[in-house]
Amino acid sequence: MALTVTVTLNASPSVGLGLVVKALTGAAVPASQSGVTFGSDITSSPPQYNPTPVDTGSYIYGATVYQVATAATVDANTTADLNTAATVALFIFRSTGKTTAGSAVTYGGSAPTATVGSFVMAEIVASGTLAEDSSSPAAKSSTTASTLTTASFSPPASCLLMAAACGASGEDQVDTLSISDTAGLTWTRLILSNVTENGAAAIWVATAPGGLSGRTQPKAAVPVPRRGPVRARWASITGRAFVQVPAPRQQPRPAPRRVPARACVRFTPVATVNAAPPSGVAGTVPALMANRTDLISRRTGMVVSY
Numbered sequence: 001m002a003l004t005v006t007v008t009l010n011a012s013p014s015v016g017l018g019l020v021v022k023a024l025t026g027a028a029v030p031a032s033q034s035g036v037t038f039g040s041d042i043t044s045s046p047p048q049y050n051p052t053p054v055d056t057g058s059y060i061y062g063a064t065v066y067q068v069a070t071a072a073t074v075d076a077n078t079t080a081d082l083n084t085a086a087t088v089a090l091f092i093f094r095s096t097g098k099t100t101a102g103s104a105v106t107y108g109g110s111a112p113t114a115t116v117g118s119f120v121m122a123e124i125v126a127s128g129t130l131a132e133d134s135s136s137p138a139a140k141s142s143t144t145a146s147t148l149t150t151a152s153f154s155p156p157a158s159c160l161l162m163a164a165a166c167g168a169s170g171e172d173q174v175d176t177l178s179i180s181d182t183a184g185l186t187w188t189r190l191i192l193s194n195v196t197e198n199g200a201a202a203i204w205v206a207t208a209p210g211g212l213s214g215r216t217q218p219k220a221a222v223p224v225p226r227r228g229p230v231r232a233r234w235a236s237i238t239g240r241a242f243v244q245v246p247a248p249r250q251q252p253r254p255a256p257r258r259v260p261a262r263a264c265v266r267f268t269p270v271a272t273v274n275a276a277p278p279s280g281v282a283g284t285v286p287a288l289m290a291n292r293t294d295l296i297s298r299r300t301g302m303v304v305s306y
Helices: 285-300
Strands: 005-009 016-027 037-042 059-066 078-085 089-095 107-111 117-124 126-132 140-142 147-149 160-168 177-181 188-193 200-207
Touching: 005 016, 005 160, 016 059, 016 078, 016 089, 016 147, 037 188, 059 107, 059 160, 059 200, 078 107, 089 107, 089 160, 107 117, 117 160, 117 188, 117 200, 140 147, 160 177, 177 200
Parallel strands: none
Antiparallel strands: 005 147, 005 177, 016 126, 016 140, 016 160, 037 117, 059 089, 059 117, 078 089, 160 200, 188 200
16 A cells, blocks of 8 residues: 655744655564663764664664754764755664664764754664565655655555654744654654754654555465356245155156048038839839838938939
8 A cells, every 4th residue: 555654843944854764574563662762862962872772683763853064974883864964964864784682882973063953763673584675765854844745655564664753943942743644554653852942853653554565466376266157046035935855756748649630521512313213012122122222311311222
């Protein structure tokens, strides 16, 4: 998730304001950041200090603003992230190497000797191998602005964000610094120094948003089998339903046969008039045949002639 971080000085315009934000992997969460811290005003001393770390493998971060228009002479074991000088000097740095628990080392700048300023340092405790991620935005600074905002950046999901800021209003007052971001994160302040007229310096930590960070996620080492498509589904069932399980066995039923027609007769009846047969003598063959013909004719409606 991309975001920006903004630091604000309570006075406008300022005489100098600086901001450094780091995305740290392998760092403990804010609630577990119990490393050594140091905060003090600068009175006739160079911007450096020798804290005693409580853990091994930590980084020491520092920020200081002092009213001498001379950049710091960076110590050999210190890496400067911001080192500018105009009306005031702005110096934000980190220990070059990792810490060893209980072993005090001096970090910061060996010069110049400043008479007025604020100085803070904080140990960022590791939870694994501590490293600054390449997504960290560039440092920001101004000699007049009272608000600074980093470029948009996408830190690794749930990593630790460290913000160090320093600035001064040049007024006879206690300067304050506040921090915010576009992701609405909760920032925990580890240390603040803001004595009257000495400007202000502070260090905060927060947890970066979780989830995807804009990077391509690796494929699964073991292929996940695909689910087969469903063949059917019920959209809805209304009322009571009953299905006998298992379903009763059905007897085969042959297809019914059609009975073919045996014959088809088409004719037009013709009425005829036949001559009456000669009457026979009773008891003779012709008489018998005439009687039979008459019988057939009456029963069938047909006329039979011999």
